[in-house]
Amino acid sequence: MVSLSLFSSRRSASKQRPANAEHVPDKPCPRLDFWISGARDDLIDRILPHMTRAYRENQSFTTLREEKAWVVELVQSESGEDDEEDEDDDEDGDPEPQSLARCKAAFENSPQTMVDDLVLVSRSWFRFLLRHTFRARYSKATDRDSARLALEDLGGDFDSRIDEKSLLKRPTLYKDYKDIYKETKSRSGWTKHCDRVKSLCLMIGLQTSSTKLEAIFEDLQRNLPQILHDRMAEMQRMATSLQDELEVHRLDESLKACRELMEKLLPDDAKGKGAYRPRGQEYGRRWRELYAKEWQRCKRERPRGHPLLKLVNDDTCFPVGQNLYGTLSERIHNHQQHRDQELDGTVLRVVFSILPPDWEETRRWDLSTEKGRWGLA
Structure with a gap:
């Protein structure tokens, strides 16, 4: 002192x-x-x-x-002159x-x-x-x-x-x-x-060429409205980006859930219930067979509540639906390559027809209920 x-x-x-x-x-x-x-x-x-x-x-x-x-x-x-300043170490917290x-x-x-x-x-x-x-x-x-x-x-x-x-x-x-x-x-x-x-x-966010504090303060006061406007715009861009990321995540989740449901809907092998579940390309082949069968049944019988009932009047949905397992597998396994690519509208239409009607609200499905919708129970 x-x-x-x-x-x-x-x-x-x-x-x-x-x-x-x-x-x-x-x-x-x-x-x-x-x-x-x-x-x-x-x-x-x-x-x-x-x-x-x-x-x-x-x-x-x-x-x-x-x-x-x-x-x-x-x-x-x-x-002091010989003291080494260490601002990273703060004993007071x-x-x-x-x-x-x-x-x-x-x-x-x-x-x-x-x-x-x-x-x-x-x-x-x-x-x-x-x-x-x-x-x-x-x-x-x-x-x-x-x-x-x-x-x-x-x-x-x-x-x-x-x-x-x-x-x-x-x-x-x-x-x-x-x-x-x-x-x-x-x-x-x-x-x-x-x-x-x-x-x-x-x-x-102040951009200034001034070096003296009073001049910097004058720049800050004068530019504060623009600084706040720019910061608000940046926050809005960040919010939009976050929303986009959320939508990508929700879509990925929907695609994975759809493919899993498609696998669960496939019938067991003839050797006996639960004796064999197909893998890889076999899943794709069996899905194409099931989809074609159900497509034709919907055209003939118009079963109430069937997932394909709203699609059968649009012939473009038939090849898309038949190849859907391979389409989803490619996108899921090569996520980074496809994450910024928009999915074809017809593909999305088929995906959300297969998923439960309340999928967006519940984000879950019940297998016995879904088999009932397909007439597979």
Whole structure:
């Protein structure tokens, strides 16, 4: 924790400044380019109050971190020069910063609010780092560790007020501030934050050639409606693709169920019930015989409820039905080759005539019931 010689306790009531002079100006956190100063008087009038006066509770970066859980992915403690950063190892169980999972979830939940908060977090974080660097410059501590910032040390002295009088007496104050500003921009706490913000913007769909955060934020705010439109279109494409995949899967399931039912409908061999069940080409031959027999019976007798009854008036369904076992076997065994090919409409018509009428709802069949429909019970 940095020890500051200029940090003062609160004055007695008789000597206290007006309340508005004790605290950092109660306005929205300034833009990042606010901190660029062109003269000593400008520094004293406009910027110094942010460096020396106390934070209100709602201005403290600790408060901001506590209110928004995703901030931990964008803002982290600064490590030492010789420390190897290992963001994959998170002892507290937080998501890996590279994934920015919490940030993306917050954006998905409320895009505009997340973008507004992102701007606020970045501006507040830079103000805090600048303030930290400024105060560390004038502390008693001379070791290099005094300038490093650990998030667990937020608050305390660096949220309090310090005396401005001795600072104003320093002839090098303006030059010192310019050095402090340059140092702050190169701090690891800021450069890594910028990298993560840029990564997040890419993840949510912002395409920009800007490199400075304020310009990126302007691009993000301006392009947010188009980003959301593009994301919605992509979600719709994904939903359509998923639906297509589901339809392919359901069709494959139907074809397999149809072929299995066709096999179960075939009569047992003459050697005895259950003594022999045909395989391979034999299934195809026996199915052709059964289909031709039932086709002719339907033409003659018109048996009520027979699966082929609605097909016999269309002669194109006869060869398709006779060869159906081979057609289904080819498609099932060479699934990858045929999965994107549409099945002929007549083939589908025959398949769904063979399957039970309620197949799409139940996705199952009962053999005794199906044999009854074919007159094979």
